[in-house]
Amino acid sequence: MAARAHDIDLVPTRLEDRVTDQSPTTKAPSRAExxxxxxxxxxxxxxEMFIADGYAATxxxxxxxxxGFSKGAVYSNFSGKEExxxxxxxxxxxxxxxxVVEAFTAETDFDGRIDAFTRWARVQLGNPLVTALEAEFSAAARQSAYVAEQLRNRHRAMTAEISRLLRDVVEEAGYDVAFDPDKAAVALLSLVIGVGAMRSLDSRLDLDIIGETFRTLLRGVTAPTRVRTS
Structure with missing residues (x-):
């Protein structure tokens, strides 16, 4: 089952907005375009600037x-630096x-998908500059009710998407969902965030711990689907 951009609900139009029509055209772009x-x-x-220089310095x-734009062009698109x-x-x-979606929808079995997720983690988790930006921006939530609310909404949306993904993966593998997917999603997200933060400080951290912990978590809270007999 291949991953599809529209399966991701974290930011409903974020991925679509970044896909441009490559077909040739002579029509001048509209004002909206x-x-x-x-x-x-x-x-x-x-x-690039936020990651390289940080939130405060940008x-x-x-x-x-x-x-290559005026400051007015920035404010015509965003309310300010926070947004x-x-x-x-x-x-x-x-x-x-x-x-994550691509790893867990790979054309392989249950264990193969967890292995794919582990490989993804090795490459993607623990960028120290991204981690620093997230921490710096999150600290702004102490002074901004807007930032705090937006971060809560996004974490809840991400948790809901991971919960749905876990349910689908477990059921497709032939297991009964004998756990609360929402709680499992919180546990997985916390694990990924925590290990990513640790790896940003220690690049030698073995990220196999993510796959091993996740495999143990799912094996421990699921059971093979029983075959019903008439």
């Missing part, structure tokens, strides 16, 4: 200059979640 292109470029440029003036950084984190998390 130009604005979408401007918004996309601002997110791409600010993503100003909207610097983003506008690097992207822009939230969009950047949404794009990062959508990319990560797509990788």
């Amino acid at each position: 130009r604005q979408a292109q401007t918004r996309e470029k601002l997110i791409a440029v600010s993503r 100003s909207l003036d610097k983003v506008a200059e690097a992207a 822009l950084c939230m969009e950047v984190l949404d794009a990062i998390h959508a990319d990560l979640l797509l990788g």
Whole structure:
């Protein structure tokens, strides 16, 4: 079962927004299309700057200059730096979640999918600059009710998507869902976040622990589906 972008509900239009029509056309882009292109470029440029320099050191003036736009163009697309950084984190998390979906929908058996997830973790988890940005931005939630609410909403959306994915994977493997998928999703997300933070400090950390722990978790809370006899 191949992963599909529209299966991801973390940011309902995030992945679609980044897919552009490559068909040739002579028609000039509309105002809405130009604005979408401007918004996309601002997110791409600010993503590089936020990751490289951090949240506090990245100003909207610097983003506008690097992207080749006026500061007014930034404010016509985003209410401020908080919303822009939230969009950047949404794009990062959508990319990560797509990788998780692809691992758990690979054309293999139950254990093979966990192995694929472990391989994904080895490559994707623990980028120290991304981890630092997430920590710095999360700290802003102490002073901003907007940031706090947005982060809560996104974590809940991510948990719900992982919960749905776990239920599908377990049922497809022929196991009864003998656990609360929402609680298992929280446990998995906490494991990934925690190990990712640790790896950002110690690149030698063995990420096989993620696959081993996850395999133990699912084996321990599931049971093979019983074959019913008439």
